[in-house]
Amino acid sequence: MSKTIAFFPEAAFGPALNSVGIAQAVEALGHKAIFLSDPGFVDVYKGYGFEAYPVNLSAPMPPEQMAKFWEDFINGHIPNFRKSPYDQIDNYVRDCWEAIVDSAKWAEKDLPGVLARIKPDLICVDNVILFPAIKQFGKPWVRIISCSENEIEDEKIPPHLSGCRQDDLAGHAAYRDKFNTVIKPIHDDFNAFLASTGEEAYPIGQFFEASPFMNLLLYPESVKFDREHPLDPKQFQYLEGCVRKEKPYEVPAFAENNDKPLLYISFGSLGAGDTDLLKRLIVTIGKLPYRALVNVGDYKEQYTDLPGNIIVESWFPQPSVIPQIDAAIHHGGNNSFTECLYFGKPAIIMPYVWDGHDNATRVDETGHGFKMPRYDWTDEELAAKLDACVSDPAMKAKLAATSAHMQSQNGPQKAAAILDQLAMTGTFDG
Template sequence: MMQKTVAFFPEAAFGPALNSVGIAQALEARGHRAVFLSDPGFVDVYKGYGFEAHPVNLSEPMPAEQMAKFWEDFINGHIPNFRKSPYDQVDNYVKDCWTAIVDSAKWAQKDLPGILAKIRPDVICVDNVVLFPAIKQYGKPWVRIISCSENEIEDEDIPPHLSGCGENDHAGHAAYRDHFNQVIRPIHDDFNAFLAGSGEAPYPLGQFFEASPYLNLLLYPEAAKFKRRHPLDPGRFQYLEGCVRKEVPYEVPAFAANKDGPLIYVSFGSLGAGDTELLKRIIAAIGKTRYRALVNVGGYKEQYGDVPANVIIDGWFPQPSVIPQVDAVIHHGGNNSFTESLFFGKPAIIMPYVWDGHDNATRVQETGHGFKMPRYDWTEAELVARLEDCLTNPRLKARLTATSAHMQAQDGPAKAARLLEGLLAEAAA
């Protein structure tokens, strides 16, 4: 196939951004041109992987450092809410996020038509939770990438997105949906007014996006997918089994203590790193064990004083190069950490705090791939017991080995590239 241009427009978060990088790498390996539409604060992320990137304002324009500080302050301001249940977060964190998300769609509509006319993509891939009318109206096929939990695509029989409910907790499903719709109604009314002004039909209450009529790529692994009342049509919906990007190699440093101890990787993501008190508590607990640990502390390294000799902290790790070398992972349930741990067959303890982390934590335990733990209500003995379970449970190891083999055979980025090529061929026919 002759070279085609594929535009990627991921949400301004590292999970969606880096998943799209993985697909873009696979497309370029097949001779195509991958271009990123990007929140200004993420332009350098894509350029760092060698991709062309065009800024799209998703809020009031401000310097990149100021924007980064805005989101850091946003997350840190919500740290008290991380102690709340998913149901109780609807009134604060979830409501504030949806307000910002709707505003981002309004801002994007100003820039997108001109940028798309300049880039002239043959297909556009959107990894977000909100509709950007200019993309739907551009006249070329558009693809929805779903990098959060697969329950972004609703079904009556599965837990609502962000709820953290168990698969069979149908009373909990109903209670969460009712509460979410009640709180979100004013924001949703505002979004529907924006859609009307952009020439689009309104969405039902609670819905801010739709499935693509062309192709939808779910990063969720089949081993964790839900039992739906209405199975997804494989002609339009494909599971990628994760989307692990190629990353720089990582050599595990020498530790001053426990040199042969099991190696644990701890990361709550770039934003979750702001919860420094929790990370310090985990570091202190691991410091008393036979393990070694690599701990991602994000931009807060200066806040850590005496780190135990069996722990190494850093502000960033090339995660797809680290996880294959560790024995277990403690993370927040973000989709990259969730799928990468499964892809490499590593047991995980998930301590969720917001968004789809709640869903992924529940799902990892329900499907026998790891454990959900409360973020704050645990003792050191309980944490160590869970880690020992991760390291020694034969049923857990067997399940992870099978899931990892299946996911790696699928090769999500290459599978996505093939599916996109097929869509391009159909459009050209």
């Protein structure tokens, strides 16, 4: 019997496209997948053939104005991208949590009515904050953790957003202390909102909870953290990534270096605003024995007089591009992070915000690539890291093993089977 499964991802391409991958697999089982969406992302889901229902997460505004709001938000913080994760707490991180708490308040105005209208049998939410209406709707709900798995806290692992190494316990404590101090007024405001909806207050620093039904983590086995308290598989399942299906991509001919290794460079749709960094990378790689496809987002007109071994585009069908490359340079967003591992491709991660810091550290400390500072590097250092990416036999062997394991798990199908059981029976028994 067909069930209606609703997905409500955060209004960002990483969570959105991960949920698309799962929704595609859900529909292959005969269920109906629909999306609840920030108005600015409704057309993204419709573009993949899904119904999408708008839920305002801020004061209503035209989609193009909403997109511009977040573009301006990120671009206004570009100076903070030079700072350490610890030093971003009282600027970028604080501002993000203020906006996220506001989004939860706005969602509560629309969500009850939208849920009553579409009557889903199961709700999947990929966000970092609780929407009380979902918890209170009376149907099973699933939390998807598309960012780093340390969104689910543990005393032995680095705090979310910290970029700390697993063994840096002093760094863990320092980050938690500063985060909790800076975030307290915002957290107090959120707890007041929770009280207004009949929900219990959360302890300091916590804005969401694990679902009692199921929590799906996209992190791969080969990079997951060593926890003090292992997660119960009856309530937590690792999906090993959720790579969506995209249209095929044919690598075009380059004016130069057509016989050289192929690189892919992307800092995501919002990170593309850091044009100075992308231009610097283009100049440097223009002198090296590689070809490179560079995602420049909405700023393509700013790139002129390109080297013959560089091709820029505003967008690439990334899951179709990465299988064809030899190495990537990216920002550590979860899609880029997991897709490179899924296809066994080494990455140099130059993080700037959010879980990019955690993913960059993790790829480095597990031997799947390198973490590099975003700005403090020399041409020689970049060249050496790229050479290691394309020629290091130990890294190649590790990536091949990780890729084989991830592809054997088939994350979207694994998720769909779990959701099928929950939608049909209301429980998951393994």
